[in-house]
Amino acid sequence: MTDMTAAAEPSTTYAVEALGLRKTYRTRGGRQVAVADLDLRVPAGGVHGFLGPNGSGKTTTIRMLLGLISADSGRMRVFDTEVPHHLPSVVDRIGAIVEQPKFFPAFSGKKNLELLAQAIGAGSGQVGRVLDEVGLTERARSKYRTYSLGMKQRLAIAATLLKDPELLIFDEPTNGLDPAGIHEIRATMRGLADRGKTVLVSSHILSEVQLVADTVTIIGRGRLLAEGPVAELLSRGAPASFRVVVAEPGRAAAVLTAGGLAVEPSPDQSLMVRPAPAGPGLPPTPFDPARITEALAREGLYVRELVPIRPDLEQVFLSLTAEEHLGAHSTAPIAYGPPPGPGQGGAR
Numbered sequence: 001m002t003d004m005t006a007a008a009e010p011s012t013t014y015a016v017e018a019l020g021l022r023k024t025y026r027t028r029g030g031r032q033v034a035v036a037d038l039d040l041r042v043p044a045g046g047v048h049g050f051l052g053p054n055g056s057g058k059t060t061t062i063r064m065l066l067g068l069i070s071a072d073s074g075r076m077r078v079f080d081t082e083v084p085h086h087l088p089s090v091v092d093r094i095g096a097i098v099e100q101p102k103f104f105p106a107f108s109g110k111k112n113l114e115l116l117a118q119a120i121g122a123g124s125g126q127v128g129r130v131l132d133e134v135g136l137t138e139r140a141r142s143k144y145r146t147y148s149l150g151m152k153q154r155l156a157i158a159a160t161l162l163k164d165p166e167l168l169i170f171d172e173p174t175n176g177l178d179p180a181g182i183h184e185i186r187a188t189m190r191g192l193a194d195r196g197k198t199v200l201v202s203s204h205i206l207s208e209v210q211l212v213a214d215t216v217t218i219i220g221r222g223r224l225l226a227e228g229p230v231a232e233l234l235s236r237g238a239p240a241s242f243r244v245v246v247a248e249p250g251r252a253a254a255v256l257t258a259g260g261l262a263v264e265p266s267p268d269q270s271l272m273v274r275p276a277p278a279g280p281g282l283p284p285t286p287f288d289p290a291r292i293t294e295a296l297a298r299e300g301l302y303v304r305e306l307v308p309i310r311p312d313l314e315q316v317f318l319s320l321t322a323e324e325h326l327g328a329h330s331t332a333p334i335a336y337g338p339p340p341g342p343g344q345g346g347a348r
């Protein structure tokens with residue numbers, strides 16, 4: 001790596017801390033900046049979602065962390081250890097799935113893990129424990145080829161647990177899974193975090209990771225857009241909105257728009273109402289639903305339903321990228337308080 005001194009000195013309070021990471025790929029057409037001066041801070045203990053759309057640089061970042069590709073610049077630490085320089089001294093504390101591991105289709109899940117345990121010197125006594133941790137004990141003796149995709153993915157997670165690592169890194173572990181499989185992986189990750197592990201999980205489906213993550217980093221086009229506890233991002237990052245059911249939705253929309261609110265009609269004749277976007281760089285305006293009922297009542301329009309819609313991370317992302325396009329992305333990423341200790345993740 002070059003230029004490793006340019007970035008600020010990392011602090012020592014995170015399971016993973018990367019500062020000023022940059023990676024440019026050479027392509028036929030020239031150069032592709034995949035990661036642009038990215039900071040990534042993963043508090044120890046809990047599930048940390050590493051989120052961004054396809055092509056935003058998540059895999060590239062994870063590969064740099066694991067020493068699979070080199071960074072152009074920046075600094076990275078895992079458990080206070082400078083990587084990739086000192087990776088060998090910390091590698092046993094990390095378990096990762098970046099690509100789909102190869103298992104023997106005709107062997108059982110248990111047999112596959114026993115072979116792997118032998119190969120990495122983990123001791124076959126670990127196999128029962130890890131099967132249990134991912135909820136595969138009952139199907140341990142079935143052939144791998146009979147497993148559902150979700151079970152295959154849980155076996156891959158079990159393999160990463162053989163050496164009982166403290167940090168698990170999973171790159172898009174739910175890709176291709178059905179809702180039941182996604183639920184199982186989420187439960188597995190939650191269980192690991194509740195036992196004191198740190199789980200770093202990347203995904204392009206923000207709303208899905210929102211259900212399990214304690215903290216997140218959201219990136220777009222290789223850059224940090226926001227980071228922090230999920231609850232804080234949700235409360236600060238996107239304005240609240242309300243679903244309004246009212247007679248004469250067309251007239252109601254005009255009244256609310258004239259009252260300075262942003263209104264979107266829904267196909268079911270309800271209206272989605274939120275405060276109009278604040279000016280560039282300004283925080284979202286506080287929003288009292290009484291503004292809706294008062295404005296409509298003045299015009300003889302009476303509200304039948306008023307349902308608050310909780311923003312999700314997808315909306316946070318959209319509002320952050322909209323600000324960026326407006327050139328208004330002054331967002332100081334939401335800061336962390338003191339990092340949580342192991343096992344102190346918020347249960348979801």
Ligand SMILES: Nc1ncnc2c1ncn2[C@@H]1O[C@H](COP(=O)(O)OP(=O)(O)OP(=O)(O)O)[C@@H](O)[C@H]1O
Nearest residue numbers: 025027032034053054055056057058059060061204
């Ligand atoms: N080996 C490579 N050579 C050239 N460009 C690459 C290479 N790997 C990734 N890229 C480009 O770098 C950018 C970031 O890719 P990366 O795979 O890190 O994103 P990602 O967030 O993990 O996306 P996905 O969710 O699709 O895996 C993309 O524009 C991608 O096309």
